Amino acid sequence: MKKFAALIMILATTTKTNAKLIAMQEYLSAAAEEDKIWMMALFTGRRPKGTVKSALLRQLCMEAANIEPWLFEECYHTVGDLGETISLLLPQILTATESAEEYSLNHYMQILNDIAKKEDEIKMAFVKNAWAQMNRNEIFVFNKLMTGSFRIGVSQKLMVNAIAKNTEVSPSIIAHRIMGKWDPSTISFNELLSTEHNAADDSKPYPFYLAYAIEGDVTDLGNEMEWQAEWKWDGIRGQIIKRNNELFVWSRGEELMTDKFPEYKILQDLLPNGTAIDGEIISLGAMPDDGVFLPLPFAALQTRIGRKNIGKKQLTEAPVGFIVYDLLEQNGEDLRTLSMTERRKKLESLLKDINVDFMHLSPVIEFNSWDQLTEIRKTSRDKGSEGIMLKRKDSEYKVGRKRGDWWKWKVDPLTIDAVMIYAQKGTGRRSNLYTDYTFAVRDGDQLVTFAKAYSGLTDKEFAQVDNFVKRNSLEKFGPVRTVKPTLVFEIAFEGIAESKRHKSGVALRFPRMSRWRQDKKPEDINTLDDLKEILKNYK
Amino acid sequence: MPLILFTDKGLFCAQGNFYLDPWKPVDRAVITHGHSDHARWGSKHYLCHHFTKPILQLRLGDNDYQSVGWNEPVIINGVNISFHPAGHIIGSAQVRLEYKGEVWVFTGDFKTENDGISTPYEPVKCHTFITESTFALPIYKWQPQQDIFIEMQTFIAANKAAGKSSIFIAYSLGKAQRILQPLADTGLPIYAHGAVYNVHQTLVNAGWKLPEVKKITPETTKEELKECIVIAPSSAEGSPWMKRFSPYATGICSGWMQVRGNMRRKNADAGFALSDHADWDGLLSAVKATGAEKVYATHGFTSSFSRYLNENGIAAGEVKTDFGNDEEEKITE
Numbered sequence: 001m002k003k004f005a006a007l008i009m010i011l012a013t014t015t016k017t018n019a020k021l022i023a024m025q026e027y028l029s030a031a032a033e034e035d036k037i038w039m040m041a042l043f044t045g046r047r048p049k050g051t052v053k054s055a056l057l058r059q060l061c062m063e064a065a066n067i068e069p070w071l072f073e074e075c076y077h078t079v080g081d082l083g084e085t086i087s088l089l090l091p092q093i094l095t096a097t098e099s100a101e102e103y104s105l106n107h108y109m110q111i112l113n114d115i116a117k118k119e120d121e122i123k124m125a126f127v128k129n130a131w132a133q134m135n136r137n138e139i140f141v142f143n144k145l146m147t148g149s150f151r152i153g154v155s156q157k158l159m160v161n162a163i164a165k166n167t168e169v170s171p172s173i174i175a176h177r178i179m180g181k182w183d184p185s186t187i188s189f190n191e192l193l194s195t196e197h198n199a200a201d202d203s204k205p206y207p208f209y210l211a212y213a214i215e216g217d218v219t220d221l222g223n224e225m226e227w228q229a230e231w232k233w234d235g236i237r238g239q240i241i242k243r244n245n246e247l248f249v250w251s252r253g254e255e256l257m258t259d260k261f262p263e264y265k266i267l268q269d270l271l272p273n274g275t276a277i278d279g280e281i282i283s284l285g286a287m288p289d290d291g292v293f294l295p296l297p298f299a300a301l302q303t304r305i306g307r308k309n310i311g312k313k314q315l316t317e318a319p320v321g322f323i324v325y326d327l328l329e330q331n332g333e334d335l336r337t338l339s340m341t342e343r344r345k346k347l348e349s350l351l352k353d354i355n356v357d358f359m360h361l362s363p364v365i366e367f368n369s370w371d372q373l374t375e376i377r378k379t380s381r382d383k384g385s386e387g388i389m390l391k392r393k394d395s396e397y398k399v400g401r402k403r404g405d406w407w408k409w410k411v412d413p414l415t416i417d418a419v420m421i422y423a424q425k426g427t428g429r430r431s432n433l434y435t436d437y438t439f440a441v442r443d444g445d446q447l448v449t450f451a452k453a454y455s456g457l458t459d460k461e462f463a464q465v466d467n468f469v470k471r472n473s474l475e476k477f478g479p480v481r482t483v484k485p486t487l488v489f490e491i492a493f494e495g496i497a498e499s500k501r502h503k504s505g506v507a508l509r510f511p512r513m514s515r516w517r518q519d520k521k522p523e524d525i526n527t528l529d530d531l532k533e534i535l536k537n538y539k
Numbered sequence: 540m541p542l543i544l545f546t547d548k549g550l551f552c553a554q555g556n557f558y559l560d561p562w563k564p565v566d567r568a569v570i571t572h573g574h575s576d577h578a579r580w581g582s583k584h585y586l587c588h589h590f591t592k593p594i595l596q597l598r599l600g601d602n603d604y605q606s607v608g609w610n611e612p613v614i615i616n617g618v619n620i621s622f623h624p625a626g627h628i629i630g631s632a633q634v635r636l637e638y639k640g641e642v643w644v645f646t647g648d649f650k651t652e653n654d655g656i657s658t659p660y661e662p663v664k665c666h667t668f669i670t671e672s673t674f675a676l677p678i679y680k681w682q683p684q685q686d687i688f689i690e691m692q693t694f695i696a697a698n699k700a701a702g703k704s705s706i707f708i709a710y711s712l713g714k715a716q717r718i719l720q721p722l723a724d725t726g727l728p729i730y731a732h733g734a735v736y737n738v739h740q741t742l743v744n745a746g747w748k749l750p751e752v753k754k755i756t757p758e759t760t761k762e763e764l765k766e767c768i769v770i771a772p773s774s775a776e777g778s779p780w781m782k783r784f785s786p787y788a789t790g791i792c793s794g795w796m797q798v799r800g801n802m803r804r805k806n807a808d809a810g811f812a813l814s815d816h817a818d819w820d821g822l823l824s825a826v827k828a829t830g831a832e833k834v835y836a837t838h839g840f841t842s843s844f845s846r847y848l849n850e851n852g853i854a855a856g857e858v859k860t861d862f863g864n865d866e867e868e869k870i871t872e
Contacts, residue, residue, distance in 0.1 A: 074676060074840070075676050088680075089678060
């Protein structure tokens with residue numbers, strides 16, 4: 001545990017990619033065999049669910065530190081992280097040199113698994129005993145593992161590179177092998193990376209190829225004839241796989257979502273064995289009769305994802321479609337090294353024989369010049385799309401986010417000017433800084449809240465706003481401060497939908513601060529009617 | 540009338556007609572220590588401890604200064620004023636006021652740990668205690684400075700092994716002098732940013748024995764700076780001035796580094812939670828040692844601290860002041 005905690009500390013504090021890579025490599029060389037698989041699992045989001053409730057940890061900590069709940073809360077809001085707060089409050093913690101590397105990460109993970117269903121007394125005894133053996137750093141990491149809140153700011157790509165350097169297996173093979181469903185408590189590091197294991201797993205998806213946003217001018221991409229343009233859809237990127245007569249639906253977040261979309265069930269009969277298709281899981285409105293489909297806003301899909309059981313209501317209100325982008329496997333053969341054009345041809349002929357009304361081939365946009373495509377892009381929102389995807393016709397299907405062959409070219413976001421009225425302290429690197437804000441628009445002489453945002457400003461701007469909040473708070477409600485409505489921000493967002501949950505009646509997609517309008521006063525902000533007008537236009 | 544009033548110019552003693560650490564120009568200012576949020580420009584007369592005088596001369600220029608030693612009373616209109624060590628930085632004092640048997644103490648900034656260069660903190664009995672509360676939350680409990688110094692030396696050794704210089708970001712008055720000895724113990728040359736060097740020379744001229752530092756000038760060659768140690772104030776952090784040390788690693792010395800979010804926000808390579816302010820335990824023990832019936836918290840986590848004291852049987856309140864709002868002070872603490 002000591003080595004793992006030390007690795008997490010380095011990864012969390014260094015900003016240099018190369019230092020992170022080296023730290024991971026060193027860990028992989030030094031760690032026990034049984035710990036390496038846990039590192040991979042934890043770094044790819046395969047964290048076990050919480051075993052010990054955070055309320056229990058709070059209680060243990062307050063008892064040990066002899067403090068009242070209100071003081072614990074003050075500390076928590078200043079630190080911005082529960083596991084760390086506890087690690088700072090516990091008295092008499094071992095120093096880094098005192099704590100022993102006696103118990104492995106695997107040791108603790110196995111025990112956590114064993115006591116998951118046991119009574120609180122057993123858990124409390126275990127936690128107290130474990131804390132007593134650890135230094136502050138270890139306690140911080142261990143708390144996160146116990147509550148199931150462990151996250152790490154390291155890209156999968158970087159971790160794959162570290163493993164590749166240590167095992168001499170190529171990164172793209174590793175990226176593929178660590179996809180899908182596996183359990184670190186039953187499989188070893190070597191097994192997971194072996195060919196045998198991978199051949200045996202029918203569900204295994206391919207790593208998704210992801211595009212960067214275009215940075216410069218589109219004409220920089222050169223000859224337009226070399227590029228295929230498609231609409232960019234705002235749903236959940238997904239992969240549908242059929243092998244050995246079984247159907248699997250994966251999200252880009254590597255979540256197996258087969259049961260969430262009963263609509264797709266019929267594909268188990270229709271798709272040939274050994275098929276993997278890449279596309280967008282998306283809510284579709286009225287069934288198309290002219291071959292033109294219109295997606296519903298993302299919010300419609302969102303109501304389905306969170307649910308355990310999909311009922312009739314969801315099936316009728318938010319029917320799910322699948323817009324197919326690519327063909328990755330056919331007859332059990334990996335097609336990813338073929339060119340986009342070749343894969344597309346095979347995909348078209350495959351889909352010709354499959355007639356289901358929820359599945360559509362992603363239409364290719366015809367264009368002759370970048371100027372023309374620029375004009376077409378302006379109509380994106382009318383089609384329920386968020387812009388254009390550009391894919392080089394001779395491109396392979398690569399692993400992960402890569403520059404060069406695929407680009408996303410989104411339309412400019414929608415914007416509205418609003419005033420900040422509530423602020424709350426952030427977490428992580430924004431701990432003890434007011435960085436999470438709630439915004440309001442004007443409705444007559446009232447202010448109506450409509451969105452929260454916590455990104456888009458520079459560190460310097462955040463520091464300025466933080467200073468403002470600390471000096472202009474009107475009231476304190478727990479961690480939230482009411483602020484004198486003074487600061488105006490331009491809020492950018494990707495979509496808008498009706499919502500019964502918000503006072504304003506609307507919910508925004510990806511709201512963030514695009515600009516601090518220091519030139520504007522609260523009198524100059526937009527109104528609720530302006531928001532409703534946008535809603536009407538983009539419904 | 541209370542012996543000290545909280546006014547918009549600062550803490551005011553009406554009986555003696557003087558202010559403690561005023562943030563606006565006044566006739567007579569009593570100064571606890573030389574940090575810029577406590578020692579401000581524009582007053583007519585300044586009263587401080589002997590050790591603080593050269594610092595005020597450096598920072599505020601020529602003025603009418605009167606200085607006294609530890610526990611050497613000055614009487615103004617019946618008010619007995621004396622200075623007592625606060626252990627915060629060189630010359631830092633708590634100011635004790637006594638009038639007709641009533642005693643008030645104002646801490647300015649203080650810490651309870653002996654840092655080896657500031658005159659160590661001494662508790663002073665009083666009826667009313669006006670204290671800082673910069674780090675008044677139980678998450679702030681400092682490690683002994685010796686342990687932190689070892690971490691800093693380990694950091695330097697690792698940097699040197701990688702062919703890098705080690706840059707320490709430290710407040711030019713106080714922290715910069717405190718870390719000098721452990722840095723000098725590594726045997727590597729120590730270079731100082733101009734702001735740090737000015738304070739250093741002032742203290743050396745005033746008779747303080749400090750390890751040698753070299754001033755970085757435009758003439759300092761890159762060769763000289765290879766794998767060296769640098770002390771710089773937070774204003775230099777991330778500025779083009781830093782480029783000359785490349786390759787280097789940066790370590791920030793501040794109590795705020797106790798929380799990793801702050802450290803990550805600073806994008807530094809290391810954070811050392813070394814503070815010149817009292818930690819939670821230090822604040823509580825100081826309050827107890829004074830035996831005060833009433834406590835006021837002036838800056839920092841004032842509301843948590845006063846609530847905690849009230850719940851534990853000590854009447855306490857918050858006071859709004861302008862302390863702790865200086866830019867440099869705020870970043871490096």
